[in-house]
Amino acid sequence: MIKNFIYLEWKAFIRSASFGKNLAMKIILGFLMIYFSLIFIGMGVGAFYILKEMHLEPFVTVNRFLIYYFLLDLVIRLLLQSIPVLNIKPLLVLPFKKPVIVHFSLGKTVLSFFNWVHALFFVPFSVVLAIEGYDITAIIFWNLAMLSFIYINNFLNIILSNIDKLFVVFLGLILVLGGAQYYKLFDVTIFTTPFFQGLYNIKGLFLIPVLVLAGLYIFSFKFLKKNLYLDAGLSVKEDVAQTENLSWLNQFGTLGTFLKNDIKLIKRNKRSKTTIFMSILFLFYGFLFFSGGIETYDKPVMHLLAGIFVSGGFLFVFGQFVPSWDSAYYQLMMTQNIPYRGYIMAKWWLIVIATIISTILASFYIYFGWQIYLTIVVAAIYNIGVNSHLVLLGGAFTKTPIDLSNAGGAFGDKKAFNVSAMLLTLPKILLPLGLYGTGIYFDNKNLGLALVAGAGVLGFIFKEKVFSLIEKRYKIEKYSTINAYKQKS
Amino acid sequence: MIQVNQLSKKYNGTTVLNINNLEIPKGQSFGLVGNNGAGKTTFFSLLLDLIQPSTGNITSNDIQVNTSENWKSFTGSFLDESFLIGYLTPEEYFYFIGDLRHQNKADIDALLAKHEEFFNGEILNNKKYLRDLSKGNQKKVGIIATLIGNPEVVILDEPFANLDPTTVSRLKKIIKELAENPNVTVLVSSHDLQHTVEVCDRIVALNKGEIVKDIQTSEETLQELELFFAV
Numbered sequence: 001m002i003k004n005f006i007y008l009e010w011k012a013f014i015r016s017a018s019f020g021k022n023l024a025m026k027i028i029l030g031f032l033m034i035y036f037s038l039i040f041i042g043m044g045v046g047a048f049y050i051l052k053e054m055h056l057e058p059f060v061t062v063n064r065f066l067i068y069y070f071l072l073d074l075v076i077r078l079l080l081q082s083i084p085v086l087n088i089k090p091l092l093v094l095p096f097k098k099p100v101i102v103h104f105s106l107g108k109t110v111l112s113f114f115n116w117v118h119a120l121f122f123v124p125f126s127v128v129l130a131i132e133g134y135d136i137t138a139i140i141f142w143n144l145a146m147l148s149f150i151y152i153n154n155f156l157n158i159i160l161s162n163i164d165k166l167f168v169v170f171l172g173l174i175l176v177l178g179g180a181q182y183y184k185l186f187d188v189t190i191f192t193t194p195f196f197q198g199l200y201n202i203k204g205l206f207l208i209p210v211l212v213l214a215g216l217y218i219f220s221f222k223f224l225k226k227n228l229y230l231d232a233g234l235s236v237k238e239d240v241a242q243t244e245n246l247s248w249l250n251q252f253g254t255l256g257t258f259l260k261n262d263i264k265l266i267k268r269n270k271r272s273k274t275t276i277f278m279s280i281l282f283l284f285y286g287f288l289f290f291s292g293g294i295e296t297y298d299k300p301v302m303h304l305l306a307g308i309f310v311s312g313g314f315l316f317v318f319g320q321f322v323p324s325w326d327s328a329y330y331q332l333m334m335t336q337n338i339p340y341r342g343y344i345m346a347k348w349w350l351i352v353i354a355t356i357i358s359t360i361l362a363s364f365y366i367y368f369g370w371q372i373y374l375t376i377v378v379a380a381i382y383n384i385g386v387n388s389h390l391v392l393l394g395g396a397f398t399k400t401p402i403d404l405s406n407a408g409g410a411f412g413d414k415k416a417f418n419v420s421a422m423l424l425t426l427p428k429i430l431l432p433l434g435l436y437g438t439g440i441y442f443d444n445k446n447l448g449l450a451l452v453a454g455a456g457v458l459g460f461i462f463k464e465k466v467f468s469l470i471e472k473r474y475k476i477e478k479y480s481t482i483n484a485y486k487q488k489s
Numbered sequence: 490m491i492q493v494n495q496l497s498k499k500y501n502g503t504t505v506l507n508i509n510n511l512e513i514p515k516g517q518s519f520g521l522v523g524n525n526g527a528g529k530t531t532f533f534s535l536l537l538d539l540i541q542p543s544t545g546n547i548t549s550n551d552i553q554v555n556t557s558e559n560w561k562s563f564t565g566s567f568l569d570e571s572f573l574i575g576y577l578t579p580e581e582y583f584y585f586i587g588d589l590r591h592q593n594k595a596d597i598d599a600l601l602a603k604h605e606e607f608f609n610g611e612i613l614n615n616k617k618y619l620r621d622l623s624k625g626n627q628k629k630v631g632i633i634a635t636l637i638g639n640p641e642v643v644i645l646d647e648p649f650a651n652l653d654p655t656t657v658s659r660l661k662k663i664i665k666e667l668a669e670n671p672n673v674t675v676l677v678s679s680h681d682l683q684h685t686v687e688v689c690d691r692i693v694a695l696n697k698g699e700i701v702k703d704i705q706t707s708e709e710t711l712q713e714l715e716l717f718f719a720v
Contacts, residue, residue, distance in 0.1 A: 240616050241578045241615075241616045241617050241618045241621075242578075242616070243578045243580050243581055244581070254588070254589070257585065257588040257589065260585075261574070261577075261585060264576060264577060264581070265576060268576040268618070269576050328571060328574075328575060329571055329572060329573060329574045329575075330571070331537075331539055331568065331571050331572060332571065332572040332573070332574070334537075334538070334539060335537045335538075335539070335561065335564070335566050335572075336561060336586065336589045336590075337561040337562045337589055337590055337591075338561075338589055404575070404576065405620075479539075479540060479541050482539055482540070483540070486571075
């Protein structure tokens with residue numbers, strides 16, 4: 001019976017839309033995977049020595065922050081890790097016994113990316129610990145405990161996934177605990193560190209998380225089995241709809257109509273909501289560069305790079321997928337009395353407004369000095385003047401339908417890679433860096449900034465021309481886009 | 490109103506639609522029948538410029554649909570659920586289409602009030618997004634949305650499928666009403682011969698992309714068609 005399941009999964013895997021694409025994309029994907037894996041492994045190896053250099057006992061420090069690590073992991077899972085409910089439906093009426101279906105579905109989540117990604121940190125870290133003379137058996141037990149915690153989170157996510165907005169509670173918990181610790185009001189790690197440390201020091205303590213995990217598995221099993229009905233666990237939750245008029249946008253005419261629609265699009269769909277979340281992450285990405293924590297990042301050119309990401313987070317994560325956001329009803333759009341220009345223009349305004357808001361929010365970087373904030377503002381000007389056009393142009397080549405109800409794939413939808421869109425990302429980043437670099441070459445930071453801002457202003461001046469070009473491109477690609485959006489993944 | 494010239498559509502050398510000449514005069518209610526794969530949806534997609542013809546062209550009101558976009562302002566269409574925006578409520582959807590067709594809120598409200606019976610109380614003020622409505626109710630929304638802005642050409646692909654018996658008879662009433670208006674050309678496709686015969690003045694049967702019958706509806710039409718499709 002298991003053989004049949006594995007057969008199904010294998011077919012699902014090799015026939016998924018992302019798998020059948022061309023070789024170039026696979027290679028790029030492969031490189032990205034390797035790149036991120038290396039970063040994680042680097043963190044695992046480096047963590048020990050960096051902490052040591054900071055005159056902290058590495059192992060104790062890691063144990064100290066594990067509580068936050070696991071809480072954050074849970075939040076990310078609640079937000080992004082979806083449970084493969086729909087795949088279960090067709091199996092219900094086939095001659096499979098229910099326990100088999102449940103075991104299989106639970107087993108499938110075990111192999112999820114959200115689980116094995118942690119191994120990339122823990123394994124190298126443990127190897128370093130072993131090399132540095134920590135007791136090997138104790139490390140293995142400690143790792144078993146970590147593994148259990150990761151899977152406890154995995155199954156908690158399954159049980160809790162039906163509760164709406166629960167991640168807010170956990171996120172709040174992290175913020176409160178973190179804040180209390182920072183201001184020395186209450187330090188939760190005083191209580192948790194001995195426990196996590198004990199997993200290494202005290203023989204047999206690791207059995208506690210292992211047993212909890214076993215209990216949780218049994219509980220999830222019973223929970224899912226009991227709910228294996230179309231109107232229970234397998235029901236797709238319906239939101240209570242609220243009609244919104246947003247009538248203040250009416251004054252902008254057709255543009256307002258589209259903006260209204262886009263705002264609803266972002267608010268009401270899982271997949272598009274994650275772009276907001278990602279934009280906020282990008283907003284804080286700058287800390288890595290500006291705080292001077294990482295030496296190689298603390299260079300003027302890198303600051304500009306950070307500025308582009310800080311102000312352009314939304315531009316990159318949302319703009320990149322225009323017009324795929326409307327893929328589900330693209331045929332409708334194509335039969336309505338809409339000028340293409342109005343449609344694209346509305347998306348452009350949305351991106352511009354979001355960029356401006358990000359830039360204003362980013363004003364907390366003034367803490368690191370006015371020069372830093374000026375860099376961000378200049379990057380924002382470039383984003384508005386040049387990059388906003390480029391992402392929209394790239395959109396004409398993005399022909400992957402987006403499943404709005406699915407939250408997954410927010411980390412650069414791997415399905416949406418294609419060569420022409422990839423090539424368009426180069427000027428988005430390299431061109432401003434080059435311009436800025438020129439200024440620095442003449443030993444004048446402000447000249448560099450002026451060059452970048454100038455490019456942005458130029459892009460803005462030629463907006464109408466560029467839009468005509470984009471419009472033409474969209475028209476040429478119309479039929480193949482419609483066709484591509486019809487292929488549901 | 491609609492003129493088809495030497496139209497054909499081929500996919501990888503297989504011809505899926507081949508219509509030499511077809512003219513649909515203004516005000517006609519035109520029914521397209523045929524089995525699966527006969528080319529009904531292909532024809533409508535060509536008419537709406539959603540796919541490109543391999544040869545020939547279609548003109549609507551003397552506008553060639555694949556070169557100019559001006560036909561959009563007088564054409565209302567509903568092919569399938571991909572014409573709906575899932576995350577909107579029905580009301581928002583109607584207002585959205587209304588905005589695009591330059592209708593104000595009062596126009597839309599009047600239209601919705603007129604078709605309240607058709608909605609059967611299951612559409613408006615229901616606190617549901619379109620994606621959460623049943624297939625039949627989604628269809629109701631799509632069909633009424635095509636009427637926004639008094640289009641001169643109304644295209645409905647399989648409007649009777651998925652509807653309950655009561656709604657089917659109400660829909661027939663709506664289509665007949667449209668057909669009575671001499672300015673409105675209605676194009677309907679269906680598998681259901683009886684429904685089509687009831688609402689259309691003229692019926693064209695397609696088989697493997699070719700026109701095999703073209704008849705003005707009369708008493709004997711249903712029998713003739715049933716005989717033709719019975720194998």
